[in-house]
């Protein structure tokens with residue numbers, strides 16, 4: 001499954017890069033924005049209030065955003081772990097940094113206390129999301145483009161990418177070295193928009209306490225730095241179902257994927 | 270209930286395909302412009318054009334402005350994400366080739382008085398490819 005996920009990520013990264021270069025060279029009219037579900041959220045207000053799409057957004061963006069909400073209700077943030085090209089780049093960076101700096105896990109240089117982590121995941125990301133949506137709805141322009149690592153990397157110097165956009169990208173990559181996946185965890189507005197649906201997500205990992213030896217291999221290998229070994233059922237809205245934890249777990253049946261029909265128990269992270 | 274791991278990529282693929290397939294249910298324009306002297310006519314025709322250079326609402330507005338001077342153009346509907354312009358015209362007063370010519374004409378930048386060449390190129394007309402994107 002690990003290999004299949006890597007194939008998904010590599011194919012999508014390659015397809016996005018290919019589309020971006022072709023569009024930049026004037027060989028195609030399909031830009032990297034065409035298939036971005038966040039564009040669907042950005043244009044949703046305009047679509048539902050005026051029946052018009054904003055800026056360069058269109059029906060594919062909106063339909064993909066709606067499909068993404070459905071996917072997230074079913075399979076949590078699988079989009080982030082299996083599809084998002086920016087998520088793939090930040091994950092690869094985190095893995096590289098872990099190997100180069102010989103880190104035992106993905107908590108980074110300054111492990112963030114759980115309360116701060118939660119406050120940032122909710123507060124900061126929602127603030128970014130609110131800011132982007134209000135600015136887009138007020139101006140009718142996709143104002144986020146110049147700050148969006150996906151667009152900066154894959155648009156091949158697309159419209160609205162300025163010199164400062166590369167500084168933003170460099171800062172995000174720098175931050176990712178000391179705080180793995182910082183963009184995804186604390187800043188990504190799409191992550192914020194998906195979070196409520198992800199909490200309700202039906203597919204979740206469950207830890208079988210009878211089989212689990214408490215070795216903690218799952219915690220150390222979770223790119224999202226989630227405390228897999230400390231919960232019975234992983235209900236965090238941040239789990240991307242990447243299955244790195246199950247691949248690292250040395251005990252068969254200690255971690256299994258469950259289709260949960262029950263409401264989320266309280267007090268679980 | 271236990272779920273197999275393969276359900277994750279299957280759900281990813283199915284939802285993505287449903288999103289792309291379902292997009293046709295959400296079609297809406299980026300811009301609708303009715304020309305000031307658009308007298309209604311029973312014989313109006315619509316030319317569906319894919320225009321390189323129409324990338325967003327702003328570029329669509331500029332393309333529409335190219336048609337301001339052309340007599341017989343009644344309405345223009347832009348779908349920026351697909352670079353498409355649907356131009357409704359009175360065939361007694363203008364034609365699809367004349368509309369194409371007007372769109373592809375140099376674009377005047379009012380602020381500088383300069384003309385920009387090759388900003389728009391019609392690459393498809395009524396479903397028929399008439400030029401390569403990078404021609």
Ligand code: SF4
Pocket residue numbers: 205221222223224225226228234238239240241242243244245246
């Ligand atoms: S808990 Fe497991 S599946 Fe979820 S993000 Fe962490 S490693 Fe991936």
Ligand code: SF4
Pocket residue numbers: 207211212213214215216217218219228229248249250251254255
């Ligand atoms: S890696 Fe497996 S055995 Fe080890 S703590 Fe996690 S679930 Fe338990």
